Amino acid sequence: MNQDEFAFRVRQALNEGAERLDYKTVLRLEQARAAALARQRRASPATVRLPALQLAPAGAPPLASGGGARWLRGLGWAAPLLALAIGFVAIGHWQKEAEIRRLAALDFAVLLDDGPLEAYADRGFGALLQAERRIEP
Amino acid sequence: MATREELSEFLASVERRAYKQALFAVRDESHALDIVQEAMMKIAENYGDRPAAELPLLFTRILQNAIHDFFRRSKVRSTWVTLFSALTDENEPDADPLDILGPTGDARTESSETRYEREQIVAIIEEEVAKLPARQRQAFLLRYWEDLDTAETAAVMGCSEGSVKTHCSRATSALARALKGRGITL
Numbered sequence A: 001m002n003q004d005e006f007a008f009r010v011r012q013a014l015n016e017g018a019e020r021l022d023y024k025t026v027l028r029l030e031q032a033r034a035a036a037l038a039r040q041r042r043a044s045p046a047t048v049r050l051p052a053l054q055l056a057p058a059g060a061p062p063l064a065s066g067g068g069a070r071w072l073r074g075l076g077w078a079a080p081l082l083a084l085a086i087g088f089v090a091i092g093h094w095q096k097e098a099e100i101r102r103l104a105a106l107d108f109a110v111l112l113d114d115g116p117l118e119a120y121a122d123r124g125f126g127a128l129l130q131a132e133r134r135i136e137p
Numbered sequence B: 001m002a003t004r005e006e007l008s009e010f011l012a013s014v015e016r017r018a019y020k021q022a023l024f025a026v027r028d029e030s031h032a033l034d035i036v037q038e039a040m041m042k043i044a045e046n047y048g049d050r051p052a053a054e055l056p057l058l059f060t061r062i063l064q065n066a067i068h069d070f071f072r073r074s075k076v077r078s079t080w081v082t083l084f085s086a087l088t089d090e091n092e093p094d095a096d097p098l099d100i101l102g103p104t105g106d107a108r109t110e111s112s113e114t115r116y117e118r119e120q121i122v123a124i125i126e127e128e129v130a131k132l133p134a135r136q137r138q139a140f141l142l143r144y145w146e147d148l149d150t151a152e153t154a155a156v157m158g159c160s161e162g163s164v165k166t167h168c169s170r171a172t173s174a175l176a177r178a179l180k181g182r183g184i185t186l
Helices: A003-019 A023-038 A067-112 A117-121 A123-135 B004-026 B029-047 B052-074 B077-085 B097-101 B105-111 B115-131 B134-145 B150-157 B161-181
Strands: none
Touching (some): A003 B004, A003 B115, A003 B134, A003 B161, A023 B004, A117 A123, B004 B029, B004 B052, B004 B115, B004 B134, B052 B150, B115 B134, B134 B150, B150 B161
């Protein structure tokens, strides 16, 4: 009998011994197994990266993946800022136009008035106009 | 990833052998159960998400580490010194178990067993396995009971494959000699 054969027979004997454990020991082993299973580590779920919420024009095609999607995401941030800037420029332009119209109306009124232009530079005439304005209502 | 059922089946298949191995090492039923429970907890908590095929080797390593940790915690230094000193077996380390067992041992065991006698023999074999020096017993059980190959056994024991072969050879010789001394031939 060589070493492997001898070891095999010892192994058989050890297996027999392991199968003849007393009830109490078997019960403890089962309890230990149950406790271990209750704490089994689970594989962590794969992380899914969701695209940020963004506005899209009506009828726009779905977002493409890859470089196109990145470009569209950039546009999603830039478009509102661009619209805001355009809005400020438009409001400024409109205010300037309104001021020009107001001054033009004033100039027109002054030129059409019967009084001499020097009268508007006179402090007393200005005080008279203010007094008349207070009385009128 | 090992499912709960796979892990449960695996633990059920190894728990008795694990308990016996721990018992051979620490020689105390309560401590042996604690060690097995600790090993089960560790494999479930730390490696429960690994493929089922990896579990046997992982569990073997965890169990061996748990046994080592037990001795470390218990500070049974003297035990280790005694066991390690026995590694240098002065009695013919290269002895062939064939010479000790004799040619007729095989037939005797196969032909004349009653259940009671067989139980007695198993008990004696377990006693003698438990008496082996720790490293010899560890190598012998990992190699021949847990079915690890020489490289895996060496990795678990943290030694060279040559050392594993030497430990196994000496364990076999010592076991055969001890059993023969008690009137048992396999």
